[in-house]
Amino acid sequence: MFTNAHPATPVRGPAGAYFRPWVLLRTVLFMLACIAAVGTGVTMEHAKLRSIAKAESNRDLSNLARAFSEEVGATISTVDVSLIALRGHWQRDQASFASTVEQLNRQLRRKVFFQVKATDRQGVVRFASGRTETPAVDLSDRAHVRTHLQGDGQDRLFISAPVIGRTSGVWSVQLTRPLYDAAGKVDGVIVASVATAYFARFYNTIDLGPGSSISLVGSGVVLARSSGRNPNVQVGARLTGYPYDPNTERAGLFRRVSRIDGIDRYYAWHKLEDYGLIVTVGLATADAHARYGSRQRFAAIMGIGILLALSMLGWTAFAARYNRRRSVKALEEAEVRWKLALSASGAGVWDLNLKTGRLLLSSQAQALLGIDAGIVPWTVGALHGKVHPDDLPAVSAAMRAHLDGRSADFMAEYRVLRADGSTHWISERAALVNGGELGAPKRVVGTVTNIDQRKLAEQEMRYMASHDALTGLANRTLFRDRLEQALLHAKRDDNMLAVIYFDLDKFKPVNDNYGHGMGDQLLVQVARRVRCSLRKSDTLARLGGDEFGVLLATCASQADAMKVAENILSLLNMPFETDSIALRISGSVGVAVYPECGPDAAGLVHCADQAMYAAKQNGRNQVALAAASTELPG
Template identity: 35%
Template sequence: MPLPRPTDAAPSAPRHSEPLPLDLTIAMACVIGLSVIWLMTLQRIAHERAQAIASAMEANANLAIAFEQQVHRTLKAAEQVASFVREQYLNHADTLDLRRWETQGVIRDAMFNVVSVVDERGDIVRSSRLPLRVNYADREFFTTQRDVVPDLAQDALHVSQPVLGRVTGRWQVPLSLGIWRKDGRFAGVVVLSVDPATFTDFHRQVNLGPGGLLELTGLDGTVRGRKIDEDRGFGMDASDLPWFQRRAKAPAGSFVNEDGPDGVSRIISYRTMADYPLMVTVGTPSTSELASTQQRRGAYLWLAGSVSAGLLLLTALLLLALSRQRVAARALEASEALFRATFHQAAMGIVHLSPEGHILLANDKFCGMLGYDMAELRERTIFELGDPDHQQEARFLLRKRLSSDSVAALPEVEKTYLRKDGSLLWVCEALGVVQDRQGEPERVVAVVQDITARKALEARLSHDAMHDVLTGLPNRLMFHDRLSQVLESARRRQGLAAVLFLDLDGFKEVNDTLGHAAGDELLRQVARRLEACVRAEDTVARIGGDEFGVVLATVAQSGDCEQVAAKILEALTQPFALATHEVQISASVGGALFPAHGEDMDSLLARADTGMYAAKREGKGRFCWRDLASDPAAIEATAPAKS
């Protein structure tokens, strides 16, 4: 009988699933175990690598901020010098002597190789170097400043591409500031030459390790300065570099660059400067930053391979994995310790703030600058450390930074702090915001640079440019400026003003017989006596040699001027006690009254000068309004007769 086909058979009873074979169960368990082990291993490797890269990016981003601030300070110092030279050139072009300024230390910054003033035709008309017949009309820094529309918003320092200097004969980066007259006409440029290596001297403050990269690049795509290890370069085209191309999408950022300009893979952080068309770049080799991670990666792979050899070693391998995890934790702690050490050894003050201004953390430099320890700082806000009169301004600046959508830091601000001992500290401060994962401000990082010495230098430069070095009195420039202001005020109120010229009688004999040191001391004593003879609103100036000038801001009548002159003559006839001798001199004084003797400065000065010489001809030791030979009725007041 033939066997029935399946379709002919009767329905059978339901059958239970048979258990899988033990070998298949073990194989599946092994596959599952291996899958879990390898998945965890690869995730751990990826996680640690991501952590190492993130830590390196954070460190490089902080270095990029510090590098940007150094370049910003360098350019700001250049802009201040150029602005000062421009102001002096516009107001006192005939007397501007940059070589003498450099010799006398008015221009003291060693980073400027040469400071020059170029007129509207491109010719050098003033320079801190020997006079050279050099024309800069074809230079990019000249044409750029010449073609710009004069506007306060565009009046900024121009950082040119590196060029071979025609004065120094060396490669330089020209820094220029345009000069415009009051009517808007272009009058030339002030140009300062800087060695390209100056911009990458930041490596002296930090150690980027072998293969470290520092670069300052213009937004025109030309490198102003690049340093890799000890190799320096400039003038290269950076338009094809990844960080230059990324800047077009984001003004600041960090990323891993697998193929650098020298073929080295680096972790790159770049920032676009806020005030200048420049960007800074900091890079550290990926191999050095990921060395410890690569070592742990090999260990993880070996561990996973050992686990794959048999599930019997599962417990031992798990214990080993826990051991490796402890090693990774210790490495992370070591990395955090390294960050803390770098944080506290930074060359500038760094402080972490809450969005409300409370101090969370400060490095040793910041504590030392203010004289507080960390415990004392945590009890204060950043506003309480500043000038009480400017606390609202500081709060506004913090709110403005927190509300800014830009990742680039706002321009640095110069402000004051009060040290613990009550003394004043001038700082240059920049604020950066750290955001959480939701994009909300988590903390504010303030980078603070002590500029107290620079502020003192600026005050000294301003004082020295307008005062006589020997006597401390205003010099001829300041005398003319004060007289111009007094005349303008007198015109507005339709009042009187006066100017006196006086020349010392007998000074030459003291100088010739007792020496120049005695003559200098006599001039200083004369200056003090003259100051005691006038009011606070009046001006006493040394015009030159033994000539002095006095501006009387307000005069009720001509007799007031005569009274001041008589007071001066009386004061100067009193004996002067010098180091080894007692001497007696007198003075010849001439005066001019506004508006009776003239309505402009030149006519008044000429009238006072004429009166002074008339007083000398009449026997010295007296005051004259004008030349007695032409006006017999001129008023004069003589001093007491000499002994």
């Protein structure tokens, strides 16, 4: 109803809302929720990519472990077959043994290289390849020799823990088999010493990344190991537990932070059950995940982008909501202020829906319009059924003009009929509220105010402007108006009218001798006495000082006018009783008759004045008739 109202408290500009604590707090909370949601999404995506990376890595590692174990198995098998062949040769012909070993190594140089030793049954070296003279070194304390010399005599391949060469400084493992004499008794040990690097050679043919590793473990001891650019590190290290227990399954997968170099890896292992060896191939988890690093980075960047976009959207939405709330609050406050102002001003408000014909009235409006319900099914016409019949045409015309768009505002002042028949004055203002399609008016909103007091004041002012304050008679202005009106009627009806002017004789001495108050009393009594002698249709006016005018609106003849004038004179001659004394006065009376004395008010007044002056000049206390004008009546 008060949508055009300007709130007293200015609402901050829309941009200012972005930095209000209310907005910032909600934006931060919203961002935290977004971070949680987007973070969960990104984490899930990362986890998915990690699990894909893990699955792919495990598949690759399993294949590599199997391939490496087959490679190792093939190398060991080659060495073992060579050992068996060399053993037969040693037992047959020791003299040409050295050249046979050399020849064999030449044949196998692309696959493996090994040194060969042969010991006697005491474990003392009797042959060592690559030497011109064999030092009689006692190896009986070495496990790979001892196991055959002190064992059950079974022909088994033994693979030793790695040892570092005393002179070469190279890690090697010893593959041994027993030597037999003609009786089939253990007669010594034949040893093939293979550099562990051969076992890790396969590693160099593949590129698994800098954090990868390949190990060959036997009896819980690292026989060979390659890791990145640092091959054979930690050869000889002892490893226990899963999967190095003898009872673990043939192949498998696990993830572990390496006990050797501290790198977190995915591992696959594969057992060479014939030789009691395990091959493990490890890939650094960081390298495995790096395969999907770009997708993970993309997911993270997308997540951050979505987070920023959501945050901006949230921030904007909260700022807009804040502005909306402020606006609604300001409107509510403005409405309260307007209601208070209206209530204080005594104005009532009504709201008419032109579509539904429902009229809403404030309690003040109900009281002022004499309607005892807040919502009434009414029409504009019915509303004005409360209007005084004399005012209704003007009010209806004004309302119609406004509804038809011929006036910008509806304004009317009219009397409302009360149930007891009395009336009170209302000032009403209304305006169409445009809305709906094509801007068709849907509502009329108006205010009503009681203006009884103002109307009374206006009435008093109008009365004062047209009447003499002392006597209550019409003043010169009103006298002149009525004369104009009477002349119009007289001309239309071809009637006569008369103007009588009279002035009290020697009034000044009354004032001078008895005071102004006494003079006033005399003027009031003159007015009363003459008024009573006249007809209601006649007008008696005080023209100024002690001068009066009489308008005989209808006058049959000049003689009748003279008769009224004579009567006035005789009334003036009668004594006037005041508070203290009786006064005797007289008057000079001039008579002018229409149409004889002229066609217009000015002429008639002038004639009457002249006649009165003539009576005064003639010795006062008499009536004089104005001479007929030579002009023809208009």
